[in-house]
Amino acid sequence: MDLHVVVPAGGSGTRLWPLSRATNPKFLHPLTGTERSLLQATFDRLAPLASAERVHVVTGTAHATAVARQLPEVPERNILIEPLARDSCAAIALAAAVIEQRSPGAVMASFAADHLIKDTEAFGRTVEEAVRGAAEGKLMTIGITPTRPETGYGYLQCSETAELGVQQQVLEFKEKPDLATATEYVESGRYLWNASMFVWRTDLFLRELAQRRPDVFEPVSEIARAWDTDDRVSVVEALWATIPKVAVEYAVMEPAAADGLVATVPGDFGWSDIGDxxxxxxxxxxxxxxxxxxxxxxxxxxxxxxxxxxxxxxxxxxxxxxxxxxxxxxxxxxxxxxxxxxxxxxxxxxxxxxxxxxxxxxxx
Amino acid sequence: MDLHVVVPAGGSGTRLWPLSRATNPKFLHPLTGTERSLLQATFDRLAPLASAERVHVVTGTAHATAVARQLPEVPERNILIEPLARDSCAAIALAAAVIEQRSPGAVMASFAADHLIKDTEAFGRTVEEAVRGAAEGKLMTIGITPTRPETGYGYLQCSETAELGVQQQVLEFKEKPDLATATEYVESGRYLWNASMFVWRTDLFLRELAQRRPDVFEPVSEIARAWDTDDRVSVVEALWATIPKVAVEYAVMEPAAADGLVATVPGDFGWSDIGDxxxxxxxxxxxxxxxxxxxxxxxxxxxxxxxxxxxxxxxxxxxxxxxxxxxxxxxxxxxxxxxxxxxxxxxxxxxxxxxxxxxxxxxx
Known part of the structure; x- marks a missing residue:
């Protein structure tokens, strides 16, 4: 398997203040039990799934140099620097559009830079299953089998009782619930934690984006076309700031789920977002x-x-x-x-x- | 008034750790509400009572340079450096013997380097009254009118109900009491806090020391005779380590009180030992x-x-x-x-x- 991988590296981890700062966010810290940072551990975990040439990091100007130094294996052209933070839809769309430009019809997978996963093998098997779903034309997510009625995460509502490693449809993306609702979710066996892990064909994702959010799709597409040319700087300067700030779940995944286009693979591999x-x-x-x-x-x-x-x-x-x-x-x-x-x-x-x-x- | 003053500057203030350290003790810190250290505030407070030439500091080798720099007004010859800590009896006896050597029959007063006093004028009046008692031949203490049943201090038992500024006999020095005993003390009106403030004629103090603790008196006297000569170093080296470690209260004041030689002036001038x-x-x-x-x-x-x-x-x-x-x-x-x-x-x-x-x- 040689996936195209995208690692959005943003967010400052304010619940880990004063350890995590805007200028020195969580993903740059070695909160892994080793000398490796969360970002580096994310890269290491993806090594069996993607060669370094296919790993992309989307990050802000404040952290670009740190990212470049922490991940010397990642080609310079794959470190995509956002001039301004425009939330997850813009970040992921930019990566998808650049990958689509370079490798049309590629399957890409996106994983946050600041999560910890204990069982790398189980994670790999889950991703493989998600890749199969993506190849079949679904927008795939990997959902985390919940271990407690956590109110700090969003949830994925499955069409049936979740079964580990078995693909099924996502009916709805649910916002962070209150405790009573979270308890119902977990007891029902039909809800998974949304860890913002996505796997899809870039062309299909961009098609959905174009339909649902042309205000994101159009500037991002134009930027992506210019990305590997001498025009990159001027096009980015002209268009990036016009992109609305919106989360990819809200912009694309929720409406796509309502249309039956989203599926999930329930995973259980010792995931944590090291949130607090x-x-x-x-x-x-x-x-x-x-x-x-x-x-x-x-x-x-x-x-x-x-x-x-x-x-x-x-x-x-x-x-x-x-x-x-x-x-x-x-x-x-x-x-x-x-x-x-x-x-x-x-x-x-x-x-x-x-x-x-x-x-x-x-x-x- | 131009008293001979002694300021024992020792003790590391362990209840103020990590602010106060063995190498940077409480008395060197500006815990006074101003930029002045407790040692400097002590010096300032004594200025109306003693010219700088009559102020002596007894301190250890670890703090001698800091003391010298914090108090540039104090003559070098008055900074008495103990090669090893030998508790308060040795420190005060050395100062008394050096002063007696230089000014026979002087009245000296001893005040800790790390106490805070709010009302300097009331303090001065209390010291003046104590000097009168010392001139009359008593070993004087200044006792603090207690404001609470403190278990962290020793107490002076007075012969009568304590009256502010009025000299009276000390019957006994009491160790730190338990709360019930401290409460009894305070309610009786006949006990004062012992703040280790002493005023006496050096010849009378040394006479009492000679009688009660020749093991301290003899080496200290020999050292004092050599102090202002070329023999100081060799005599100190030979004798200082032989001096027993003992508190001046235990060695001299308690037995002298039992013999009716100790009196006190009750004071109330916003005293605190900044102990914790x-x-x-x-x-x-x-x-x-x-x-x-x-x-x-x-x-x-x-x-x-x-x-x-x-x-x-x-x-x-x-x-x-x-x-x-x-x-x-x-x-x-x-x-x-x-x-x-x-x-x-x-x-x-x-x-x-x-x-x-x-x-x-x-x-x-």
Whole structure:
């Protein structure tokens, strides 16, 4: 198999602040239990599915050099730099259109740069099945078999009870539900987590995009035609900013699902989006003296006394000491320290909003 | 008035770890609400009582240069450097013996380098009264009128109900009491806090020392005789290490009190020993958004969201952010971060012990 792969590398991971920053986002960090960043781990995981020449990364100007250095194997022409963030539809459409330009009728697969997957083999088998569906003309997604009634993810509503590895139709894309709804979803066995993993023929995706969102399709197509020419800079400058900001689910996948064009392969391969410090503590920590210590390179030491349920991220290289505290997240970085109750891990974004609103953007 | 003043500058302030360190102790820090260190504030407070030529500092080798630079007004010959820490009796006895050598029959007063006093005038009046007692031949102490049943201090038992500024006899020195005993002490009106402030004629103090602790008196006297000569180094090297470690209260003041030789002047001048982060938060913080922010030079910013009762010491220059936490002490320094429940402020010393025991002495 030699897929065309697209890795959208955007988003700053505000629930991982102050570890993840706008200028140094989650996907560039080695939150993998190894020295490799999430982006690099994503690349490594795709190696059996796609040669490096077929891997594309779509990223912003702020992170292009870091991406280029972290992934020296990826050809320069495959690092697609967006001058401005225009949400996932523009990013994925640009990649699809450039790939279609270079390899008409290619099958492409898109995977986020900042997810963690434990079972690479099971992941590969699931992708293979999705590729079969894509070759048959479906817009494919890979859905994650839910392990809990998570309210932080969107869901895919399947036509039947989900069966691992067995392709079936997606009836609807569901927004993040409340807990009662999420519980119903999980109990029904007919819902999967939407991890924004897509597999399709580029020509078919672009056809759907053209029908449903010509305001995205037209500038993107014109940019893609110019991409490998001397006109790229002037065309991008003229058109990119005109593209509306919209998520690919909303722009294409939801209406296409309503028309019966979307299918999914349920997967179960130890997926996590490493979305918050709770997840990080669960997946990537050593437990010492009642503290879950998340290891990062150049991590500082942690000393806890009479403390329980502490998630410590000593990423500033300093000593982190706790005494007589319970259920806290303590994150040390070179220029900011966070102390947060574990029950509030989802609200860390608020701090970044406050910092931004009060002009302390250097910390965001 | 031109007293001879002695400022013992020792002790590392382990309850203020990681702000205070063995190599950078409390008295060198500007924990005064100004740019002046506690040592400098002590010097400033004594200026109306003693000319700089009569101020002496007794300190260890680790802090001698910092002391010399923080107090350029103090003559070099008055900075008495102990080669090894030998507790307060040796330190005060050395200063008394050197002063007696230089100015026989002088009245000297001794005040710790790391205490904070709000009302300098009331302090001065209390010292003046103590000097009168010393001139009459008593070993004088200044006792602090207690404002709460503090279990962290020793107490002076007075012969009568303590009356502000009125000299009276000290019957006994009491060790740190339990809470019930401390409450009895405070309710009786006959106990004062022992702040280790002493005023006496050097010849009388040395006479009492000679009687009660010849093992301290003899080497100290020999060292003092050599102090202003070329023999100082060799005599100090030969004798200093032989001096037993003992507190001046235990060695001299307690037995002298039992013999009716000790008197006190009760004082009330906003005294604090800045002993822990609770005290620091109470005396030296601005309150912002539910956090008591202790200002130090080069302090970082503090942002708190849904947090209450936080004492923040952003002394590392970094941003300190809290979310959804209650009653915590958060201290940031260039190489260590502490998160401690406020109810455990007295136990921070344990952390320094653990760090020392586990070989992480660079943080102690």
């Amino acid at each position: 410090f709770e997840t990080l503590g669960e997946l990537l920590s050593d437990t010492r003296d009642g503290a879950h210590v998340v290891s990062t390179p150049a991590a500082g030491e942690v000393v806890t006394v009479d403390s329980a349920g502490v998630i410590a991220v000593p990423a500033g290289g300093r000593l982190v000491a706790t005494l007589g505290v319970q259920d806290l997240i303590v994150v040390d970085t070179p220029d900011a320290v966070l102390v947060c109750d574990r029950s509030r891990a989802q609200d860390i974004k608020r701090l970044t909003e406050i910092l931004r609103d009060t002009g302390r953007t250097e910390y965001v | 982060f609770e005290t620091l938060g109470e005396l030296l913080s601005d309150t912002r958004d539910g956090a008591h922010v202790v200002s130090t030079p080069a302090a970082g910013e503090v942002v708190t969201v849904d947090s209450a009762g936080v004492i923040a010491v952003p002394a590392g220059g970094r941003l300190v952010a809290t979310l959804g936490v209650q009653d915590l002490i958060v201290v940031d320094t260039p190489d260590a971060v502490l998160v401690c429940d406020r109810s455990r402020a007295q136990d921070i010393k344990r952390l320094t012990e653990i760090l020392r025991d586990t070989g992480r002495t660079e943080y102690v």
